[in-house]
Amino acid sequence: MRSFSYERVTDPRTACAAVAAHPDSKFISGGTNLIDLMRLEIERPTHLIDISRLPLTAIEELPQGQLRIGASARNSDVAANPLVRKRYPVLTEALLAGASGQLRNKASVGGNLLQRTRCHYFYDTAAGCNKRQPGAGCAALSGANRNHAILGASDACIATHPSDMAVALTALRATISMLSPETTTRDMPIGEFYRLPGTTPHIETNLAAGELITAVTVPPPPPGGQRYRKVRDRTSYEFALVSVAVILAIEGDNTITEARVAFGGVAHVPWRSTEAETALRGRPAIPATYQAAADIAIEGAVGRGDNDFKIQLARNTLRHTLADVAATTDRRSS
Amino acid sequence: MADETDLNTVEHKDSEESEYRVALTVNGQLYHLTLDPRTSLLDLLREHIRLTGTKKGCDHGQCGACTILVGGRRITSCLTLAVMHDGDDIVTIEGLGSPDALHPLQAAFIERDAFQCGYCTPGQICSAVGMLAEACAGWPSHATADVGSDHVELTPSEIRERMSGNICRCAAYPNIVAAIRDVSEGATQ
Numbered sequence: 160m161r162s163f164s165y166e167r168v169t170d171p172r173t174a175c176a177a178v179a180a181h182p183d184s185k186f187i188s189g190g191t192n193l194i195d196l197m198r199l200e201i202e203r204p205t206h207l208i209d210i211s212r213l214p215l216t217a218i219e220e221l222p223q224g225q226l227r228i229g230a231s232a233r234n235s236d237v238a239a240n241p242l243v244r245k246r247y248p249v250l251t252e253a254l255l256a257g258a259s260g261q262l263r264n265k266a267s268v269g270g271n272l273l274q275r276t277r278c279h280y281f282y283d284t285a286a287g288c289n290k291r292q293p294g295a296g297c298a299a300l301s302g303a304n305r306n307h308a309i310l311g312a313s314d315a316c317i318a319t320h321p322s323d324m325a326v327a328l329t330a331l332r333a334t335i336s337m338l339s340p341e342t343t344t345r346d347m348p349i350g351e352f353y354r355l356p357g358t359t360p361h362i363e364t365n366l367a368a369g370e371l372i373t374a375v376t377v378p379p380p381p382p383g384g385q386r387y388r389k390v391r392d393r394t395s396y397e398f399a400l401v402s403v404a405v406i407l408a409i410e411g412d413n414t415i416t417e418a419r420v421a422f423g424g425v426a427h428v429p430w431r432s433t434e435a436e437t438a439l440r441g442r443p444a445i446p447a448t449y450q451a452a453a454d455i456a457i458e459g460a461v462g463r464g465d466n467d468f469k470i471q472l473a474r475n476t477l478r479h480t481l482a483d484v485a486a487t488t489d490r491r492s493s
Numbered sequence: 494m495a496d497e498t499d500l501n502t503v504e505h506k507d508s509e510e511s512e513y514r515v516a517l518t519v520n521g522q523l524y525h526l527t528l529d530p531r532t533s534l535l536d537l538l539r540e541h542i543r544l545t546g547t548k549k550g551c552d553h554g555q556c557g558a559c560t561i562l563v564g565g566r567r568i569t570s571c572l573t574l575a576v577m578h579d580g581d582d583i584v585t586i587e588g589l590g591s592p593d594a595l596h597p598l599q600a601a602f603i604e605r606d607a608f609q610c611g612y613c614t615p616g617q618i619c620s621a622v623g624m625l626a627e628a629c630a631g632w633p634s635h636a637t638a639d640v641g642s643d644h645v646e647l648t649p650s651e652i653r654e655r656m657s658g659n660i661c662r663c664a665a666y667p668n669i670v671a672a673i674r675d676v677s678e679g680a681t682q
Contacts, residue, residue, distance in 0.1 A: 160531045162511060162529070162531065163530060163531070164511075164530070165513060165530040165574075165576050167576075167577075167579075187574070187577070189573075190572055190573050190574060190577065191554055191569075191572045191573075194533070194572050194573065194574065195553050195554060195572060198552070198553070207530070207574075209576075209577055211577055235566075235627070235632070238632070238633070238640075239627075239630070239631070239632040239633070244633065244640050244641050245641050248640050248641055251633065251640045252635075252640055255633065255634055255635040255637075255640070256635050258658075259557065259657055259658025259659075260567060260620070260623065260624055260627065260655055260656075260657075260658050261554075261557060261560055261567050261568050261569045261620065261623075261658045262554060262568075262569065262572075262658065264566045264567060264568050264623070265568050265569075265572065265573060394654075394657075395635060395653070395654050395657035396657040396658055
């Protein structure tokens, strides 16, 4: 690991001032991804600003019924929070499907959003990787790409975003709050937060330099049932091959009135499928509807060889999860 | 604020300095140390205060051999910087029990023969201590059918899921699950 200087901050504005004062500095909170990347010298900050003790751990209901989750809240605390479990079970399920008990006890909400891909070639400093070293090429294109993206990828990068939490937050239409070094605040829907790789896969989000994530706000829970389904090579403690977050509301006459669909493991970003949502809304809650939604959700998917199987796996996972939520969700009388 | 009892303030001389003072409690004893900020909490325990019960396996947070308890919560000590733990209360395997007075989990691991080479065992036991506290607090897991339920029953599948962050290359898993189950059932009787 390269050497660095260190400071701890105890309020968000000081954190932003510190990052502005030090070029090549980074915030550190849980450290469960950053320290690993620093040990491998993929990340080489010269100064670390410890934000793990910022007073941003609260999980609180807002007057309009939203839930505001502080960026420093630990993943395990969010997953176990009674309001999250009761109103946003898809978020608890996604968090509990990720990492291990030890890592969830360290990892913060902000850090989870900003974690880097687990593409092997991003970690292998002997391999070409445009994300790690712009212009170096993408070894995954012709390499072992079983875990890689099938949607929204480019010839510069076919890496996937590794977060489970972000997939659930995408289905829930969460908003991310940020504080800039100029101490201005702004909110951004999670759907606008992440960037597709294009020709600049090293730029992964629309967070500006020195901006600090302070909170994630989830709108009041939509009607209907929620489910996070993750398919992976091991039963536990493994990243997704494909995952899906589904929210589905069905009226008494078996009509789908609201649908939210987001995928993990298939793209450089948590992948919301507005096409699948449109194909579900107003349609009867029957297998043919789920099949149509699954087909349209994956339309345009491109396999790269080893990951060709993900195209059918993603369809099947969505279709089964929709049927599962429909079967276990109370019908509201119309 | 900067008096000696304020353990939330890291004393560093200036940004050119490469060493930082840290005070933390390990197994009830307070330690004052001067550290390179790159020092992991794991290396602080093993190399600086010579508590070698905590093991270094992968050093990437993947194997769980370095699991310890910080403020009662289990974490992997390899993926955290020692300077970030100024003022923290840490318990390692050495602090759980002694040869004359084993922790119930230590006794259960021996009774159930829950290891072969033993390298992962300190991490397994510290992880199990943290895991049982999480279950006691009603935390659900990926194996819990209804995450909204407050009731946690530590079935074998629940124990396996909750302990998945601890790898055992000797594959003593059936006996590890049995040992943990013995303690969890004993605790609820």
